[in-house]
Amino acid sequence: xxxxxxxxxxxxxxxxxxxxxxxxxxxxxxxxxxxxxxxxxxxxxxxxxxxxxxxxxxxxxxxxxxxxx
Numbered sequence: 001x002x003x004x005x006x007x008x009x010x011x012x013x014x015x016x017x018x019x020x021x022x023x024x025x026x027x028x029x030x031x032x033x034x035x036x037x038x039x040x041x042x043x044x045x046x047x048x049x050x051x052x053x054x055x056x057x058x059x060x061x062x063x064x065x066x067x068x069x
Contacts, residue, residue: 004010025046027033035046043052 023037
């Protein structure tokens with residue numbers, strides 16, 4: 001959509017975002033790490049020797065999901 005908008009190929013007032021992305025990092029409660037998620041932020045450095053796991057919230061239930069049920 002950005003490509004089309006920069007070339008005036010869509011009417012700006014009709015543009016709607018229907019999809020989006022969100023990245024959430026979860027750390028232990030006693031973690032001292034502070035990081036701002038932004039383009040090119042140092043994820044590997046933040047992880048150090050730790051692990052990164054990913055999941056789709058619709059497929060991987062969390063404690064928050066179970067609390068709402």
